[in-house]
Amino acid sequence: MTRTDTTGTRPRLGRKRDHARDPEILEATLDILAETGYEGMTIDMVAARAKAGKATVYRRWASKPELILDAVACMKSSEVDFTSPPSTGTLRGDLVAMVKSPTLREGERKLKVMAGIVSMIARDPELAAAARAAIVEPRAQANLIIFQRAIDRGEIPGDADVETLCTISPALVAYRVLMLGIPVDREYLIATIDKIVLPAAGWQPPRL
Amino acid sequence: MTRTDTTGTRPRLGRKRDHARDPEILEATLDILAETGYEGMTIDMVAARAKAGKATVYRRWASKPELILDAVACMKSSEVDFTSPPSTGTLRGDLVAMVKSPTLREGERKLKVMAGIVSMIARDPELAAAARAAIVEPRAQANLIIFQRAIDRGEIPGDADVETLCTISPALVAYRVLMLGIPVDREYLIATIDKIVLPAAGWQPPRL
DNA sequence: TCTATACGGTACTGACTAGTTCCGGATACC
DNA sequence: GGTATCCGGAACTAGTCAGTACCGTATAGA
Known part of the structure; x- marks a missing residue:
């Protein structure tokens, strides 16, 4: 990604970079981003949250915008997998099955991150693309598959x-x-579905 | 509002404050807010946009948060009146009549202002309330009246x-x-209605 | 063991900004 | 006309933050 690339250079001497710290720093970035927003976030906050030195952060990402871009992009690969949405046999069953506690929690966090960067989205196309790929598209894709199956089954008109239709639920939740x-x-989500x-x-x- | 209150004090001598500048400064604030967001906005930008001195701004509002709060609150009284939505005789006619160019333009600007302050809304309840009163509620109220009339006419179930239902359109637009x-x-709005x-x-x- | 780099932490620099103060000029009441 | 306040504008103060530099320590390869 935008992460400072060190591969391809000569095999370097000295202590190896501990790449286990990368995800910890990125997670801290997302936390602070959700809490304080893009401008409110400082690198010191991120470093403190990740129990890291500021130099450790800057050794991996060249600037604050690049760190945030990478953190947002890394939200894409989350613990909840949207690529194969539940298949219960009915449209309603599939949609209801999407409403799970972990999905809800993750969605809420993603929304808070989104809130923190919305004002930047109009001015930073790269960040906008990353945010859509990480936050908006996975859910839309999952819904798309569910509705396509419903059409194939003849449950809804072709x-x-x-x-x-795919955007109704995400839009209502975001609103x-x-x-x-x-x-x-x-409860609210199921009422919305019905x-x-x-x-x-x-x-x-x-x-x- | 939060504007610095000078009424009630003794009748002051000297040149009178030109209150015609107030709305110009507030409009400039909303413009900059929509363009750069809460944190990105500076008082110098606002003053320059309003062709005013910074002192002129601080003579009226004590701080940046108070200026923004007032500017957002003043969006409530806009040129488009939502208190008496169009009455065409049918639900569809009323909803379609709401889709007018000035309404669209104003809605887009309000959304951009909203984008600029979203990240603050979770941390500033007063600003959150002002934003909802100015941006969210007028439209919701107009829709509410339209749907209530449709129920009274028997067009939709009681x-x-x-x-x-009222939030579907605003939510889809915001999303x-x-x-x-x-x-x-x-075109999109009418397709959404239908x-x-x-x-x-x-x-x-x-x-x- | 020596060297180069990683680590957490602290201190520094330069840029920016909220808010204050002052200027010269304009205006309204006494 | 005197005075108090307004105006736009510019200069100043104090604080914050991105980014850099350096500390002492840890660790991996030569």
């Missing part, structure tokens, strides 16, 4: 606007958390 | 989740602009 300041819980997403998709329970 | 970086146009909002509301055209 001409449904899947693109927009609720960032604009209204209300945390989302399982009252908004499924009706908008033109869904009928497969068996009466 | 037990519809109006609260959530599209802030997260995806795609500007909204009339494909998402009305189906979710359980709406049927009043006459076949």
Whole structure:
């Protein structure tokens, strides 16, 4: 990524860089980012949170923007895997199965990070791309697969606007958390699925 | 508001303060806020944009946070009036009538201001309240009235989740602009009304 | 063992900014 | 006309922070 590249140079002498510190520093960066936002975050805060020296941070990333870019990009590979969303046999079952506690927690953190960098997104295309790839796209992709399966099963019309359907849930969650300041819980998400997403998709329970 | 209060003191001598400058400074503040965000904004930028001296700004507002709070709060009274939304006789007609160019432009600016202060909202309850009162609530109220009329007319079921229905459009717009970086146009909004909002509301055209 | 580099930590530099003060000129009340 | 306050503008103060340099210590290869 943007991380300072040392590979390819001559085999260096002296103590080896402890790459186990990399993810710790990146995680600390995301924590501080979520708490204080882009401008509010200082490298000293990150170093202190990661119990590292400031020089240790600058040995790996050349500047604050590069550290943040890398931290945001690394959110992409998270503990929750969105590439193979649950398959329960029904659209409603799949959507409800997406509402799990770890997914919720991770989503909330990603949203807070997003809130911290939103104002930069309009001015830094590279950061914008990283944020979308890490935060927005995984969920959208998972929803896309779920809706495509529903179309293949004949649960919803083939001409449904899947693109927009995929964004309803993430958009409502983001709006609720960032604009209204209300945390989302399982109950709200399931109510959203039943009252908004499924009706908008033109869904009928497969068996009466 | 938080503006430095000079009323109630003795009738002061000397040149009067030119209160025509107040809205100009507040507008400049909102412009800079939308362009650079909360932390990126400096009082010098605001003064330069308003063609005012920095002292002129500090004579009216005691600090940067108070200036921003006041500027955000003053967005509430905008040129577009949401208190009496259009009444066309049908739910779809009312919703479509809300999609007007001035409304769109104002909404986009408000969203950019919101993007500039989102990261502060979690840490400054007063600013959060002002932002919600100025940006979120007017639109929500207008939608609420429109949906209530639709219920009264029998266009949509009386037990519809109006609260959530009201937030669909604003949430999708915010998501599209802030997260995806795609500007909204009339076409997208009307497609959203027809494909998402009305189906979710359980709406049927009043006459076949 | 020697050397080069890593580590956590501290101190420093240069740039920037919130907020204050003062200037010369304008304006409104006495 | 005198005086107190306004105006735009510029200079100044104090504090913060990105980025650099250096400390003593730790560790890996020669």
